[in-house]
Amino acid sequence: MCGIVGVSGAADAARLVFMGLYALQHRGQESVGISAVNDDGYARLSRRGGLAAEAFSDEDLDTLPGSLSLGHTRYSTAGGAGLVNSQPIVVSYREGDLGLVHNGNITNAGLLRTELVEEGALFQGTIDSEVIVHLIARSRCPSVEEQITEALSRLTGAFSVIITVGQTLYAARDPWGYRPLCLGRFPDGGWMAASESCALDLVGATFVRDIEPGEMIRIRGHELTSLKSIDSNAPRQHCIFELVYFTRPDSRVWGQSVDRARRAFGRQLAREQPAEADIVFSVPDSSNSAALGYAEESGIPYELGLIRNHYVGRTFIHPTQQGRDFRVRIKYNAVREVLEGQRVVVVDDSLVRGTTSMGLIRLIREAGAAEVHFRISSPPVRYPCFYGIDMPTREELIGARLTVEEIRQRLNVDSLGYLSLEGMVDAVSESGPFCHACFSGEYVAPLLDLEHGLEVPTTC
Ligand code: SF4
Numbered sequence: 001m002c003g004i005v006g007v008s009g010a011a012d013a014a015r016l017v018f019m020g021l022y023a024l025q026h027r028g029q030e031s032v033g034i035s036a037v038n039d040d041g042y043a044r045l046s047r048r049g050g051l052a053a054e055a056f057s058d059e060d061l062d063t064l065p066g067s068l069s070l071g072h073t074r075y076s077t078a079g080g081a082g083l084v085n086s087q088p089i090v091v092s093y094r095e096g097d098l099g100l101v102h103n104g105n106i107t108n109a110g111l112l113r114t115e116l117v118e119e120g121a122l123f124q125g126t127i128d129s130e131v132i133v134h135l136i137a138r139s140r141c142p143s144v145e146e147q148i149t150e151a152l153s154r155l156t157g158a159f160s161v162i163i164t165v166g167q168t169l170y171a172a173r174d175p176w177g178y179r180p181l182c183l184g185r186f187p188d189g190g191w192m193a194a195s196e197s198c199a200l201d202l203v204g205a206t207f208v209r210d211i212e213p214g215e216m217i218r219i220r221g222h223e224l225t226s227l228k229s230i231d232s233n234a235p236r237q238h239c240i241f242e243l244v245y246f247t248r249p250d251s252r253v254w255g256q257s258v259d260r261a262r263r264a265f266g267r268q269l270a271r272e273q274p275a276e277a278d279i280v281f282s283v284p285d286s287s288n289s290a291a292l293g294y295a296e297e298s299g300i301p302y303e304l305g306l307i308r309n310h311y312v313g314r315t316f317i318h319p320t321q322q323g324r325d326f327r328v329r330i331k332y333n334a335v336r337e338v339l340e341g342q343r344v345v346v347v348d349d350s351l352v353r354g355t356t357s358m359g360l361i362r363l364i365r366e367a368g369a370a371e372v373h374f375r376i377s378s379p380p381v382r383y384p385c386f387y388g389i390d391m392p393t394r395e396e397l398i399g400a401r402l403t404v405e406e407i408r409q410r411l412n413v414d415s416l417g418y419l420s421l422e423g424m425v426d427a428v429s430e431s432g433p434f435c436h437a438c439f440s441g442e443y444v445a446p447l448l449d450l451e452h453g454l455e456v457p458t459t460c
Helices: 013-023 058-062 109-118 130-138 144-153 197-203 240-246 258-272 288-298 326-331 355-366 404-411 421-427
Strands: 003-008 031-037 043-049 068-074 089-091 098-103 160-165 168-173 182-185 191-194 206-210 215-220 223-228 279-282 306-308 332-334 343-348 371-376 415-418
Touching: 003 013, 003 098, 003 160, 003 168, 013 031, 013 058, 013 068, 013 191, 013 197, 031 098, 043 098, 068 098, 068 160, 089 130, 098 130, 109 130, 130 144, 144 160, 144 168, 144 215, 168 191, 182 197, 191 197, 197 206, 240 258, 240 421, 258 288, 258 421, 279 288, 288 343, 306 355, 326 332, 326 355, 332 355, 343 355, 355 371, 355 404, 404 415
Parallel strands: 279 343, 343 371, 371 415
Antiparallel strands: 003 068, 003 191, 031 043, 031 068, 089 098, 098 160, 160 168, 168 215, 182 191, 182 206, 215 223, 306 332
């Protein structure tokens, strides 16, 4: 969860960062923050609750001058909400003001925090990202680059970070490469780093490349240097769930169009899990590309069987309206004219708890579908994620508790078919190797806090 943006060497950088956050809103809706460094190296910070478009006005952005800026949009997990846990983090540092934004989950943050607290460190909030700032501040290395490198080298787990120190911007990814982070260039020579390429598109920056796992780049104004910084033999572990569900389909991550990746999942799903049916449709929007792939491969016509309401606010649902399926019905409606009397294939990207799917299937049946064949463009989710995607506990995962046949009966569908793990990985093999721990239980980066009986820290 969380989206991060950094801009260097561009006039009115905070406005460009704001637009980037607008494009990354799907990565977090809890809070949004922007910092900007003026020409004297002094950083200003503004953090607000809610969505970027509602949180910042034109006048607010006028108070954030400078050509160097950071931004963050946050999805919080339980217990971690509140502005004290929002980002950017900005502190006074001996080398100038330091700002930091982070996406991912550090799996030894609890151990590091305990160590730092015993040495006298003071923490403001509960997020794992705060340990990075302390580790940088405590480093005795001679240069800022080495201080940041030393700090990042002590972390395990997932971290894509953008850091400003004085007038310099640094961007880095963990050696496993769990979370995406790409680099773009403005026509006048300035640079932008962002979680996804859709943020570059919105502000007219050209996609240059992904920042590599274990790489740190340094940008001063228009001048960029790549520092192979975090020395590690860690195997690459790109999060495959970013391609399945999380990333916007108009983005490119790890050299791959997300739309094309999802279509490949859908085509493979059609080969592995065929169905005798009249129409195919998606659970919009994250499954649209996979459903198109299924339709292309199977030859079954693609239709719009479900319509999503995009204007549902988080606070809209009144306590008295929380009856069965109300949350589903406020978000989706079935198109009776499309479904009536039809044998339908419904494609969804993943099945996590299963509660939304049960409501959707009831909706589809009430609209007159003759048969419902449910297809999932990923394998059963059986394990929680500790690398930065907010997932329920194992007990809440329907794929961990029930067999496929039991899930079929629970959902009340005529057939249920998942994409296999091998089929999923093979469909996008050029972008791997991948982490697929939530499907397979194979956690590669060490889960040190868990091994020491510590709670997994608040993720971002
Ligand atoms: S466990 Fe799943 S969601 Fe988490 S990083 Fe791995 S693939 Fe992504």
